[in-house]
Amino acid sequence: MALIVQKYGGTSVANVERIRAVAERVAKFKMLGHQVVVVLSAMSGETNRLIALAKGIQAQPDPRELDMLVSTGEQVTIALLAMALKDLGLKAKSYTGAQVRILTDNAFTKARILSIDEASMRADLDSGHVVVVAGFQGVDEQGNITTLGRGGSDTTGVALAAALKADECQIYTDVDGVYTTDPRIVPEARRLKTITFEEMLEMASLGSKVLQIRSVEFAGKYKVKLRVLSSFQDEGDGTLITFEENDSMEQAIISGIDLNRH
Numbered sequence: 001m002a003l004i005v006q007k008y009g010g011t012s013v014a015n016v017e018r019i020r021a022v023a024e025r026v027a028k029f030k031m032l033g034h035q036v037v038v039v040l041s042a043m044s045g046e047t048n049r050l051i052a053l054a055k056g057i058q059a060q061p062d063p064r065e066l067d068m069l070v071s072t073g074e075q076v077t078i079a080l081l082a083m084a085l086k087d088l089g090l091k092a093k094s095y096t097g098a099q100v101r102i103l104t105d106n107a108f109t110k111a112r113i114l115s116i117d118e119a120s121m122r123a124d125l126d127s128g129h130v131v132v133v134a135g136f137q138g139v140d141e142q143g144n145i146t147t148l149g150r151g152g153s154d155t156t157g158v159a160l161a162a163a164l165k166a167d168e169c170q171i172y173t174d175v176d177g178v179y180t181t182d183p184r185i186v187p188e189a190r191r192l193k194t195i196t197f198e199e200m201l202e203m204a205s206l207g208s209k210v211l212q213i214r215s216v217e218f219a220g221k222y223k224v225k226l227r228v229l230s231s232f233q234d235e236g237d238g239t240l241i242t243f244e245e246n247d248s249m250e251q252a253i254i255s256g257i258d259l260n261r262h
């Protein structure tokens with residue numbers, strides 16, 4: 001039995017069908033006897049929609065209120081996934097960042113995680129529940145809702161995996177792994193079976209959004225076993241982020257693209 005953290009990005013939870021597909025994948029892992037913590041993004045486009053609403057009111061939205069607003073996107077998907085899991089006969093509970101006490105500093109819109117209280121999640125896991133946590137958000141000492149910066153659900157996933165000492169953190173997205181460069185822009189890009197943590201960090205710092213840079217830093221610091229996979233495929237090992245050069249089965253030739261398509 002393993003403890004697995006699975007993070008699903010916006011396109012992976014874009015609508016009710018996709019959310020059901022996530023529930024079915026989670027059910028497969030539960031059936032194999034694993035404990036599963038799921039971290040979700042908002043439905044794709046939702047965070048942008050909320051930011052646009054805010055800008056319709058204030059040209060430069062108040063950061064505290066902006067975090068209050070944009071954190072709602074993830075609250076929708078976690079509740080829907082918990083329902084979909086229950087519909088499949090599984091035990092599941094959804095939690096906001098504040099509820100699992102992902103404590104952050106008070107740097108609204110770009111907060112940093114300070115600590116995570118993993119005891120209650122562990123109790124849920126031990127009683128057979130799938131724990132579904134809202135990505136991208138936390139709470140500061142004063143109880144204000146904070147967010148972790150665009151793409152921050154990756155960091156929630158890795159941070160939870162570190163706190164729970166999970167066996168693996170799986171990042172499910174709309175591509176089947178990490179490529180030499182963005183496969184949507186460069187069709188010749190090659191998928192990598194493995195990539196070292198340093199190479200991944202370099203790629204993230206060059207602007208690739210496949211993983212938020214903070215999540216890669218976190219994985220390096222806490223030695224989290226991290227894998228990028230597609231939620232649109234049933235097969236495939238994706239890309240494993242490794243810690244030693246020797247682990248690398250093929251040498252990555254990275255040509256990072258300085259693009260940030262948010």
Ligand code: ADP
Nearest residue numbers: 009010011173177178179181182184208209210
């Ligand atoms: P999610 O919503 O699942 O978090 P993102 O859109 O944030 O997904 O990240 C996945 C996207 O990252 C892919 O659709 C792809 O276009 C882009 N991308 C950029 N660089 C790379 C790369 N080197 N390998 C794979 N995908 C990349």
Ligand code: ASP
Nearest residue numbers: 041047136150151152153
């Ligand atoms: N929903 C947030 C965003 O769009 C966080 C995430 O998807 O990782 O940036």
Ligand code: MG
Nearest residue numbers: 009151209210
């Ligand atoms: Mg992302």
